[in-house]
Amino acid sequence: MRALVNHRILTLLVLAAMIAALPLIFPSSYYFRVASLVWVSALAAIGLNILMGQAGQVSLGHAAFFGIGAYAVAIGPAHLGVPPWAALFLGALLSAALAYLVGRPILRLKGHYLAIATLGLGVLVALVISTESRWTGGPDGMPVARLTLFGWRVAGSDTWYWVTGGLLLLGTWIALNLDETPTGRAFRALHDSEVAAQVVGVDVARFKLQAFVIAAVYASLAGSALAFMNGFINPDQAGFLHSVELVTIVVLGGLGSVVGSIVGAAVLVTLPQVLTVFHEYEHLLLGLIIIVAMIFMRNGIVPSLSGLLFRRARS
Amino acid sequence: MTILKATDVGISFGGVKAVDGVSFSVGSGQILSIIGPNGAGKTTLFNVVSGVYVASRGTIHLADEDVTGLAPHKLAARGLSRTFQNLQIFQRMTACENVMVGRHLREKCSLLPALFRTPSVTRQNRETRAAALDLLAEVGLKDFADVPAGSLSYGACKRLEIARALAAEPRVLLLDEPAAGCNAVETEEIDHLIRQVADRGVAVVLVEHDMKLVMKISDRILVLERGRPLAEGTPREVRDDPKVLEAYLGHHGAREAARA
Numbered sequence: 001m002r003a004l005v006n007h008r009i010l011t012l013l014v015l016a017a018m019i020a021a022l023p024l025i026f027p028s029s030y031y032f033r034v035a036s037l038v039w040v041s042a043l044a045a046i047g048l049n050i051l052m053g054q055a056g057q058v059s060l061g062h063a064a065f066f067g068i069g070a071y072a073v074a075i076g077p078a079h080l081g082v083p084p085w086a087a088l089f090l091g092a093l094l095s096a097a098l099a100y101l102v103g104r105p106i107l108r109l110k111g112h113y114l115a116i117a118t119l120g121l122g123v124l125v126a127l128v129i130s131t132e133s134r135w136t137g138g139p140d141g142m143p144v145a146r147l148t149l150f151g152w153r154v155a156g157s158d159t160w161y162w163v164t165g166g167l168l169l170l171g172t173w174i175a176l177n178l179d180e181t182p183t184g185r186a187f188r189a190l191h192d193s194e195v196a197a198q199v200v201g202v203d204v205a206r207f208k209l210q211a212f213v214i215a216a217v218y219a220s221l222a223g224s225a226l227a228f229m230n231g232f233i234n235p236d237q238a239g240f241l242h243s244v245e246l247v248t249i250v251v252l253g254g255l256g257s258v259v260g261s262i263v264g265a266a267v268l269v270t271l272p273q274v275l276t277v278f279h280e281y282e283h284l285l286l287g288l289i290i291i292v293a294m295i296f297m298r299n300g301i302v303p304s305l306s307g308l309l310f311r312r313a314r315s
Numbered sequence: 316m317t318i319l320k321a322t323d324v325g326i327s328f329g330g331v332k333a334v335d336g337v338s339f340s341v342g343s344g345q346i347l348s349i350i351g352p353n354g355a356g357k358t359t360l361f362n363v364v365s366g367v368y369v370a371s372r373g374t375i376h377l378a379d380e381d382v383t384g385l386a387p388h389k390l391a392a393r394g395l396s397r398t399f400q401n402l403q404i405f406q407r408m409t410a411c412e413n414v415m416v417g418r419h420l421r422e423k424c425s426l427l428p429a430l431f432r433t434p435s436v437t438r439q440n441r442e443t444r445a446a447a448l449d450l451l452a453e454v455g456l457k458d459f460a461d462v463p464a465g466s467l468s469y470g471a472c473k474r475l476e477i478a479r480a481l482a483a484e485p486r487v488l489l490l491d492e493p494a495a496g497c498n499a500v501e502t503e504e505i506d507h508l509i510r511q512v513a514d515r516g517v518a519v520v521l522v523e524h525d526m527k528l529v530m531k532i533s534d535r536i537l538v539l540e541r542g543r544p545l546a547e548g549t550p551r552e553v554r555d556d557p558k559v560l561e562a563y564l565g566h567h568g569a570r571e572a573a574r575a
């Protein structure tokens with residue numbers, strides 16, 4: 001079996017230990033903030049990886065669901081009197097519903113056609129967000145009310161570090177769980193051969209839709225978390241570039257690898273921060289690093305490195 | 316008792332009649348072989364029967380139910396299973412997982428328990444894996460259970476497909492050239508396996524080019540040529556049919572064979 005029980009628990013333990021230990025070496029609250037951004041991106045990427053890496057279906061518009069989650073917690077309390085925590089669940093529900101409705105027709109498409117259809121969905125949602133300025137504040141964005149849970153006001157970068165870290169652990173646990181179940185196997189089977197999956201009784205359309213909905217909910221929750229954390233939200237979070245960033249994290253870290261999504265997010269979120277010392281060459285270098293990484297680790301960082309390690313260990 | 320019945324099935328691709336007016340039926344525990352030269356339409360017929368292609372004419376009945384045009388996964392749910400001539404294995408999954416997917420219909424598959432890995436999910440996983448390991452042992456792949464299927468040899472993949480198809484506990488099993496690429500010993504094993512499956516009451520439809528195997532294990536044989544039925548009968552009847560000899564050996568060869 002690909003992920004033995006030990007392996008699954010080991011992964012969770014290492015991740016938990018890392019989340020717990022990192023603050024010991026953080027010199028300033030700025031680091032808490034960057035790490036929280038990594039956890040949030042990783043959460044969205046893990047969901048997208050279930051769709052792309054497991055079920056083999058691409059989504060180039062996934063930031064749409066991130067944006068829906070983010071705007072749900074902004075608009076809900078501000079305009080509709082919904083408590084912030086309830087807005088988070090409403091956002092997730094809305095994302096799931098949209099994914100379900102849109103997924104039914106577009107998941108029949110394959111490869112490039114699916115890519116374009118999901119891209120269209122992303123563009124559409126971003127467009128609605130930036131034009132409905134009465135609700136969303138338009139291109140300028142809008143403030144987000146603080147989250148309070150049972151009278152506890154969730155604020156401060158170190159608090160959010162723990163909250164997003166906890167969410168990431170939960171998301172990782174669920175993704176690892178899914179892998180070794182009939183559903184997870186159905187995802188991976190239809191990825192490798194749709195026709196073979198069908199003839200053993202896998203309702204391919206249904207499972208693609210499930211993967212799409214799961215990925216949408218992950219992105220939505222990540223979006224809500226980011227909006228709460230920043231206390232502010234703008235349409236870029238739902239935009240095309242953010243969709244591309246999510247796909248890049250998944251592919252760079254390793255398709256089908258949960259750990260890969262976390263590593264990919266760490267690289268893609270921290271690298272630009274590190275590269276700011278190069279000023280105007282920042283983006284150029286970032287692009288170059290991604291290209292070189294993909295050339296030398298074409299299966300993504302984590303699968304390639306672990307493949308290398310295993311070969312070493314055996315010989 | 317007839318369990319699978321195809322009546323006057325036809326399908327064409329861009330004017331080419333790949334299958335044209337073919338009928339057959341097979342009962343529980345029977346082995347029906349479909350033979351014919353390359354391009355005769357055997358695989359296409361399988362694709363129609365298993366719902367991968369939609370027939371342009373004719374009907375398919377499965378256990379007295381009209382299942383014409385039903386999607387493959389619905390046919391699978393009604394007890395139809397198949398293997399593929401051009402391998403369709405799940406490359407990135409282990410051999411064992413391939414067979415476990417074969418048990419998809421026998422598993423409870425609700426999403427919420429899966430997400431939170433309830434004890435029932437773990438228990439079911441254990442049972443499915445045990446069943447899959449038994450099947451792998453049956454096709455001689457026990458030692459390869461945890462090997463990625465993509466790294467198995469051609470012959471091993473063929474047998475893996477059989478194990479996966481059997482995992483669904485089908486009532487009808489369609490085998491498309493299961494012995495292709497297998498050596499004499501492996502062919503013997505497959506022969507044995509097919510008989511065993513039929514003895515359990517499964518209706519087997521076999522497409523195979525290995526005539527020795529076909530003649531030995533078939534109850535009946537259907538011969539196709541260019542999409543059309545050419546002959547049908549017991550192995551002996553078919554072997555002695557001059558039309559069949561002609562189709563396989565050509566006009567001249569048939570006369571030679573008849574004289575010999």
Ligand SMILES: Nc1ncnc2c1ncn2[C@@H]1O[C@H](COP(=O)(O)OP(=O)(O)OP(=O)(O)O)[C@@H](O)[C@H]1O
Pocket residue numbers: 328333351352353354355356357358359360400
């Ligand atoms: N999807 C398709 N599109 C176009 N033509 C097809 C398609 N599938 C099959 N054909 C044609 O139908 C005919 C029958 O092919 P088929 O594969 O069924 O033959 P076969 O009897 O299985 O041959 P073989 O013994 O080589 O496996 C061939 O002429 C083939 O080119």
Ligand SMILES: [Mg+2]
Pocket residue numbers: 357358359400
């Ligand atoms: Mg064929």
